[in-house]
Amino acid sequence: MEVFSTQQCDNCLDSICIDCSYNSKKCLRCQQEYYITNDSKCVEIPNCLLKRSNRCLKCSNGYLLSENHCQNTSSCLIQTLNGTCQICGIDKLYIIDNGSCKIPDTNSIIVNQNNIIACKSAYITNSNICQKCSDLYKSSEVCENGRPTKCEIEFEMNKSGQCEHNNCSDPNDENGRCTSFINKCTFITNSKCLECYNNLILNNAECHTNDDSQCTNQSLVSCLRCNDSYCFNSSSNRCERCDSNCLTCVINPTYCLSCPLGFYISNNICKTNSELVGICTQFISSGGCAKCAEGYYRNGLDCYKCDLSCSLCNTNSTCLTCNSTNYKTWSGDCKPQNSLIGCDVNVTQYGCTRCKEGYFQVNINECKNCNTTCLTCSSQRSCESCLSSKVLFSSGICVTLSQITKCKEIKNSKCNKCSFWYAPSLDGTYCEKKIVLWVVLVIVLFIIFVLSILVIALIFSMKRILKMIHTKELKRTTTIFEMEKSNVKFISLANNICVSSKELNFNSEVEEIPVNTETKIVFCVGNMSKGVLKIQFTTTTQIDKFTIRVTPEVIMLKKKFACEFSIYSKPKCTCQINNTICIVSKNLKTNVENINEIVMKGITSHSTRIDYDELLEESKLGEGSFGVVYKGKYRGNDVAIKKMKQKEDGKTDSGDKSDDEFEKEVAMLDKFRCDYIIHFYGAVFIPNKMCMVTEFALFGSLQDLMKHKNREKIEMKLRIKLMLDTLNGIIYLHTNGILHRDIKPDNILVISIDFDNNVNAKLTDFGSARNVNLLMTNMTFTKGIGTPVYMAPEMLKRENYKKPADIYSLAITMFECFSWSYAYSKDKFKFPWSTAEFVIKGSRLPKPDDMNQNINDIICGCWKNEPSKRSSLENVKYELETIFNHI
Template sequence: MKVKVDAIKQSLNVKSAENEENVIVIGNQKYDLSLTEFIEIEMESDKQVDLDNFTITKNVFLVAANGFEYNNTSCKSGYFQNGIFICQNHLPCSDGGKTTDGRCAECQDVNCVMCDGDNGNCMKCKDNLTYNTKSNTCEEYTNCLSFTEDKCLRCVDGFVFKGNNCVDITEGNGNCQIKVGVPSECRMCDLTNITLINTNGVCSVVHSNVVVHSLSNVVECKDGFFVQNNICNDCTTNNEGSLLCSFKTTEKCDKTYYVREDGSVCVKNECSDGTNNEENGKCAPQIDNCIKYVNGMCVECSSKYSYDGNVSCVEPSTVDVNCGMATPSGCIRCDGNTFLNISTHKCEVCNSSCESCLDLTKCLSCVDGYFLSDHICKSNDELNDTCARKVPNGNGCLVCKVGYYKKGADCAQCDVECGECLTENSCIKCNATNYKTSNGDCFPRSAISTCAVEVTESGCSTCKDGYYTVNGNECQKCVEGCAKCSESTRCTSCDDTYVLKSTSCVSYNTITKCTKTKDSKCSSCTFWYSPSDDGTFCSKTAVWWVILLIVVIIILITVLFIVLVLFVMVKVIKHKRDTSKITLFKLEHTNMKFVEMADGLIIHTKNEEFLITDDDLDENEIDVNKQIKNLFSIGNTTNHKVKIQFTSKTNEKYYISFDPHIITIPPNYGCEFSLFLTPLCNSNMESSFVINYFIFANDSKTCIHQMDFKYITKISTRLDPDSLIEEKQLGEGSFGVVFKGKLGGNTVAIKKMKNVTNAKDQMAEFEKEVSMLDKFRCDYIVHFYGAVFFPNKICMVTEFAEFGSVCDMLKNKDAKDVDMKLRIKMCLDATKGVSYLHKNGILHRDIKPDNVLLFSLNPNDVVNGKLTDFGSSRNINMMMTNMTFTKGIGTPIYMAPEVLNKEKYKMPCDIYSLAISFFEIIGWAEPFPKKRFKHPWEIADFVGKGNHLTYDENFGIETQEMINSMWDIKPKKRILCDEIVKRLKTIFSKFHKNV
């Protein structure tokens, strides 16, 4: 509903409506609203509208272009809801100030017409008064020549500006920053006050005619003034008729004057009859009834005439038929649907849709079927897309669609941030991507990046840690150190390194003795301090474990002291005991035969060559790897003490030491020494050691004497590497390299080891193998000569097999070249070797043709093949009860099923390996052809399932039965070596009756 109000307020007797509900009084009209639940009232008035009501229960929205007043509150728009009026947009007070509830009230200071609240500071004083900031009151100007409403523009003579007041010029020099001389003269005025200028040593406010000035000079004056002697003088002072000039020239004159050609002065222009002076001073032809000319045109007529827009002054009634008011300057108001064209001073017809207008583009009212919007008449059809309900039988819109708001009679689109709005700047509901603030503004939801939940139309309901809710639905960061807070400075928990005290978070560095924080509390303090229960300070506390530690340290020190004393005592006792073992004797009391050594020293050995022998056995040859002790004596025939010390060069073939190693022999005394020698290999050694001696005399010096010795060892398996002669390399494998060589007069095979990474463990295993091989005494076991145990020279020496291994023959000879008799003999000799091992409780664990060496190809010889390679052999007594598959032992092709299945195994595993070897030797072919078994695990799978190889024509019935008994899947059912030897002899006898 649109209401036109003609008066702000008129006397209206409404007492009869006091008890009426939903009756509202607007201006001097009363309206009944009881027939509708919601109504929007737009009030049109050129002044503020007064609004009265008694009881409103309906939803009513009110808006007025120039505002309305209700209950002493000035509003532009507001609404009634549930009987309560809410002002949505307050209007500023025309005078006085706003109270906290939005009403206008008079200012406390009677001289103040506008203030900040009814008790606030004055914002505008009454005319001719100025506001005093010290007393907070409005006072009269003093010593001010001219002023505006709130500012003095010019002081009277003898006074200058200070703030907004005029003070005595002597006081004005208080604006001086630099003074010199007596009496003082100002050299520089206050640079912060741009209105000051230094004139003859006095700081004063520049004259209002000055436009531009420096610190002490006037640079530019207003129009009509020029600079002379640092003062702005009136142009007419020395040049009558001048309107614009400089110091020596004139630029513009009064209309009855013109500028002389040299530009110096204005010259009076006397026009002839029939002409008049124009505004620029020139003469123009006279126009009847015209009193003002410009460029030959009349711009103003006499009082009883009006300018017709051309060149004449005519009577007002003849100017324009549409002219409603004519003046000497022309028509100033048009009637009907015409408007005044300023340039032509004529009335022209408005736009066809305009009922009245200001010009062609600005309408004041519209014809029927059109409505006014921003001085433009629009067709009612344009409201189809924006208006929900048009004015019945009228022009314009009554209710706009969602997303549009009422703007006069038009509907304008809401701001892009609004979903629904009442005015351009008043959103009722925000769009889908915005939320509504407490002030009614719509902001993007993405602007609240610190919300812990999804931002809705209502804003954020829960903020992230470190932020708190502000304005009801927005988030603001807590103060530094706060992990969570309910207000800006009210923390509920703190960040790391901060402690919560009351409602504030403080750095733990500010808490004396605190070193660490946890859960907003001080959790750790420096030594001898502990955190309080609330974790806000550190208190001194005895540390029990420190006291305990001190006690323990004292006990440890005591124990260590006792141990040290005992250690020293033991050392002393040992020293005395060792000293007691040293045999010192006087030379005069011995019958030993000494020989001269050097510098008064004599020596006695048991033989002249100093041959080391075993005194226990009384033999010249000594055992290898056994320590031998020999005695010798050194005497001191000088008159001074002599210090004796023994040294020897390192030799890998023996160990040597002395007891005592160092001693001081008194004069004419002798000392008995023990020489300990351990040969490490077979050798006939000649070597020496050094006797260092020092004679305690004035010219004493350290001297040395070389002492030669020799020894001869017994023959053992510990060989001297220098006794081996390598002739040629026979082969190489992962274990090492095999050479053919000589040892003494025998041709031997030298097996050099390589890849010795763990010397200690490997040497222990190597010594075990050598010890085992040294015990073998069998014609069917390769003879073992010995081994070298020196690092980087480790090797084994066995007898040399001239014809290589059975495997070599399998590779190099066809089956037709090797008769069955020799094949059976190879198997028989190998079995005899295995039988010898088993009878001595030893498993070979790697029986295969590679490890059967051939020493003869004549089957009639006693021995053709011998068993070798005992690197995998183990004493059966060591592990008979718990023997499982050991990684790296044996060859998968020849392994028994129990070994492949990592089960416990015993001697029958060697019998199985013999069976596979027999199958290969007798059949003279690979047992597991590569065409059929491409991968090793296929062999293991085949054997593990209890499968056996297929015999060919080379295998007789007896041979097949024997092999079947050897490779039975159950180890306990396999026959023993003696039974195998017996059966092989039977088979062999068929080829050789004499065996």
């Protein structure tokens, strides 16, 4: 705020000041949170919650408003706007007194916000102060509820409840009072004698001389025991004689404990047997009854009459049998027979044995009404049968028609009829869903009828759609044209058919037809008749050397129209095609069918797929599980024909798997071009005629040569030459990535035993061979592959194997070839598994006596147990050639 001085507005000296005086030294009005002090300065109001016009209206909790200041006060917790306290701090025992907190009276022990609740002993509350009892009630020590309860020493409380001075200097009363003297009394309380001197007795609070001669045991107060026939009477405080009929008594003379001879005690009264006459049937000689008469019961030695309802009883309240007009209940009471309702037979003293319908038996011999819903029942809550309009549940409850869902009619306490699609259960207590067969039959027949219509409509629609699709497809893939508008020169055949040529020559565009591949030629057929013709092709004989496929298979030709047919031929072997194919035409109007024959010609290219007509079998060489081997001729060459055993369907005995193996072996042999591999001419793939044609080995296999020739006739040098040729064959296979897997003397064919020939032995039988690339990926022993005697240990153990497996087989083969005997004789190895166990253990055959040590070392290097440590084929070849050259 600014003030006007020296003709200009200057700021107040205090920035908190809003208005100030002319010289700007005195503040007239401060900001909202500040107040003006006596020296006109602005000071902040601390601990204030509500401020208005530079004044504090409400202080923070714990502070009290005083002269516009909030003063700290720990006694008050919450204050009003006018500064009075509402809640005081009771943790320091403050109480509110006229709006301010004050410390309560020092003699108080329990206080609340407004009052003193309890004071110390000898003090009493009076207008929020603890006042001493003696100040309110003279000579009192303790007071309660507006009156003294205990007087000071030498004061006693009188009958009016006031404390008065006690002048007794030698009190003789136990209460500390002086009372009148009682002669010969040793203990006085409340002016009454409670105990006398010895040999004196207390009687009516007075002491008397003991002159009772019948007392045998006297205490300071009374007689404890009297002589026999006497008892102590407390009212007279003397021993009195018992009644003349009592032998001993107690309490009073007529209360007998025992009786003299001829009397018996009954209810502490002595009676004679004469009183039992008529009610006792057997008396006791000393007095009393041993057996009471009927209608009476015995209690002690006396007989008492039974209840009127009893015939016999054993106590006053327990009947053994009831009289003729009562029956005995289960609890033993006798009740009037006419009070038993619902009995279906006459009620006897034993109650009811059968209840009427609508009643059930309770307490063995009584009847009780059934539930109002029951016809008959076994208990109040369990019905055995219901009224005809109700149904009985297994739980014994009878329910009405409205309580059973879907029930329409109740009969014989069972639901007899239910709503549609429901039927009563077997027990008739509920309605269960039940299929209505005639409704289901109608629904099923209706569904079948609808489905039949839909299926028929669908079939007709599909036929129409398929026909349209077929027509569109024919238009797209088939060329149908008018013959008059075409430049094709047609040749007329019989039956109004014309064609583009008289024969089908598959060599018209190629010199040789490829084998096992389709060759296509185009052939046109025209309709020269007046109606529509159905045209299709067929063959007259069964052809097994090639297949024929014609598209389109069937076509409808209108008059003067022609169709372009694509005819595909696929030769199955190297052969010459010279057959006929038939054109079948049918007039759709007259249904007359005609056939025209067309000659097919063609020459295939040369391949390993042999025409079986070119094979000539001469003699049978041998037979095995795979088939039969014949010696024969193929185009002038001596060949071995290995015919596979086949079934009637044209497949081999082992099925599709063996057919695949056959094709794999043929494909592999077809790729081999090596002098040390048996020459492969080809194979026949036509069903029922499947066979392989290979080079003929004049001397058979090495196994055959060992069997038919003595070791003396086959010198060692020739044997080494045979193994070198075998090695060259294996090296060729391994170089080309092929693993033989079945190297043995049986699979080494001996071509010649003359050293002048370059090749004397060749490898054969590649049915087990596989590409070595496949063996690089976890190839393990395959069932039926190889011969166990020649198998490597890793193959026998079904572990991964590679090229070293063939080297192991070669070692066994060399052992047999050089020793000219079987490696494992049947004398030592009687069972096939004996050999496998021998090899897997790491054992090997010992060197024969007549075997060269160098050769034995070569063999040992090839059959080592660890595949990686076996000799390489190149090293074996080098060592054998060295030995061969030195012989």
